[in-house]
Amino acid sequence: MKSFAELSEREILALAIASEEDDNRVYMAFAEDLHDRYPSTAKVFEEMALVEASHRQMLADLYERRFGQNIVPIRRGDVNFFIKRPPVWLTKNLSLDTIRREAELREAEAFGFYQKAAEHAQDPGVRKLLSELAQTEQTHEEIAANLESTLLTTSARAKEAKTSERLFLLQYVQPGLVGLMDGSVSTLAPVFAAAFATHSNWQTFLVGLAASLGAGISMGFAEALSDDGSITGRGSPLLRGGVTGLMTALGGIGHTLPYLVPGSIPNAFWIATGIAGVVVFFELWIIAFIRTRYMQTPFLKAALQIVLGGAIVLATGILIGAA
Known part of the structure; x- marks a missing residue:
């Protein structure tokens, strides 16, 4: 050179x-x-x-x-x-x-x-x-x-702004929402099943952490391999996969972290479970809000679908763990 x-x-x-x-x-x-x-x-x-x-x-x-x-x-x-x-x-x-x-x-x-x-x-x-x-x-x-x-021109700029918004939805919001929904809802059953089966905060935390990270990795790969973006215009598969995987893991870890409450504290299990229940409530309502804000889904309809689905999964985990 x-x-x-x-x-x-x-x-x-x-x-x-x-x-x-x-x-x-x-x-x-x-x-x-x-x-x-x-x-x-x-x-x-x-x-x-x-x-x-x-x-x-x-x-x-x-x-x-x-x-x-x-x-x-x-x-x-x-x-x-x-x-x-x-x-x-x-x-x-x-x-x-x-x-x-x-x-x-x-x-x-x-x-x-x-x-x-x-x-x-x-x-x-x-x-x-x-x-x-x-x-x-x-x-x-x-x-x-x-x-x-x-x-x-003004009309051209408005059209391009609309296209940019659409691409933002396809490349970030949609895969992020899919991940958040999967992480928040699908991990409810294993986390609360482990909680009511063991009544051990630390064991429950390990199960929740494994479930969250495993779901994040699985969903990330699934999204990245599903579409290379060349035809649909959904952007880089690595970016979408990363967004989906990250949001899936975050969705599961949210209601797992409360089980870090030390077991030495009186009523530690019920304190952790109560906090986890509150976190689940806010997770589901945040998902409903995002669907309303970006996916034009009526809020009550989105809330009913998400909250009802989450409640069924949550009850399933509790029943299995308490059996």
């Missing part, structure tokens, strides 16, 4: 051409990825790709005049000036923030490269072009902002 100081003027121009080609392709990939979800923002990146293509052509014309048609095969990875970053543009259904952040990083890197290359160049014509490109890259964020103000 070469350092920047080792590059010849010919290699600098060739690297600039390759970099503009790379930026052009990345921005077109972003535009393609955004086309169905955010059509107006996709146009912004199409315009940015065209700007990069025009830069590439100016550099190529200058290179041909100076060094001929044979362009040196040098890329960003061959020079230690450029920061190595994961190829996020190969991932489908990226968030707008991720895409815009990547674009900002690429433009900042391009500005630094052209500024340093202009200082390194000996030929006046090369120096002039590189300086102009440095200024263009420095103001590219402003260009993007102008493109957004032109292309992103």
